[in-house]
Amino acid sequence: MSREAYRTSESRAPNSLMPWKGRHMDIDVSAEIVIDRTRDDVATYVENPENEPVWIGGIVESKPLTDPPVGVGTRVQRVATFMGRRMRYTPEVVEYRPGALLVMSTDSPFPMTISYEFEEASRGGTVARIRIQGGGAWYYKLAGPLLGLAVRRNITKDLRRLKALLESEGDEAS
Numbered sequence: 001m002s003r004e005a006y007r008t009s010e011s012r013a014p015n016s017l018m019p020w021k022g023r024h025m026d027i028d029v030s031a032e033i034v035i036d037r038t039r040d041d042v043a044t045y046v047e048n049p050e051n052e053p054v055w056i057g058g059i060v061e062s063k064p065l066t067d068p069p070v071g072v073g074t075r076v077q078r079v080a081t082f083m084g085r086r087m088r089y090t091p092e093v094v095e096y097r098p099g100a101l102l103v104m105s106t107d108s109p110f111p112m113t114i115s116y117e118f119e120e121a122s123r124g125g126t127v128a129r130i131r132i133q134g135g136g137a138w139y140y141k142l143a144g145p146l147l148g149l150a151v152r153r154n155i156t157k158d159l160r161r162l163k164a165l166l167e168s169e170g171d172e173a174s
Contacts, residue, residue: 026134026135026147026148027132027133027134027147027148027151028131028132028133029131029132029133029148029151029152029155030129030130030131030132030155031129031130031152031155031156031159032127032128032129032130032159033127033128033156033159033160033162033163034121034125034126034127034128034163035125035126035128035162035163035166035167036124036125036163036167037125037126037166037167037169038126039099039100039118039119039120039126040099041126041166042118042126042128042162042166043098043099043100043102043116043118044099045162045165045166046102046116046118046128046162047070047102047116049062049063049064049076050062050064052076052078054165055158055161055162055165056158056161057154057157057158057161058080058081058082058154059078059079059080060079060080060081060086061077061078061079062076062077062078062079063076063077063078064076064077065077065090070093070096070102071093071096072093072094072095072096073092073093074092074093074096075090075091075092075093076090076091076104077089077090078090078091082150082154083147083150087109089106089108089109089112090106090108091104091105091106091112091114092104092105092106094113099118100117100118100119101115101116101117101118102115102116103115103116110134110135111134111135112132112133112134112135113131113132113133113134114130114131114132115129115130115131115132115133116128116129116130117129117130117131128159128162128163130155130158130159132151132155
């Protein structure tokens with residue numbers, strides 16, 4: 001029995017998690033899925049930068065720039081591809097609640113906040129949610145509404161990949 005829930009949303013209203021509050025944001029996209037693993041299992045996997053190239057489709061490299069454990073101020077250098085462009089950026093953890101919330105922010109290559117949320121699902125397992133908020137560089141602004149659609153598609157695929165990885169690990173452990 002597969003218990004999956006996918007939800008995506010898009011809005012243009014900034015919120016308090018945005019370090020550039022008040023500026024117009026080009027995208028605000030989120031997706032979620034239920035994973036048949038404990039909240040701690042899911043959060044621990046996602047919070048480890050070494051796992052990013054495995055479950056995040058656009059990440060080519062991910063390297064922690066600060067020592068463990070993860071916390072506010074943790075920085076990770078990422079190399080990613082998106083819409084045919086390769087980019088290097090260094091998000092920093094700006095909000096952290098162990099096992100519940102990880103919020104990272106960067107201004108390069110454009111202002112962006114990436115949030116990972118984890119909560120107990122009502123019927124067991126964990127609701128994992130990703131939210132991307134940001135202002136695209138000029139070449140992404142040209143894409144207009146396609147940018148939000150591309151981001152939504154990518155984070156939905158990332159969550160599906162995360163679910164498949166973690167649930168198959170759980171099956172192997174049984």
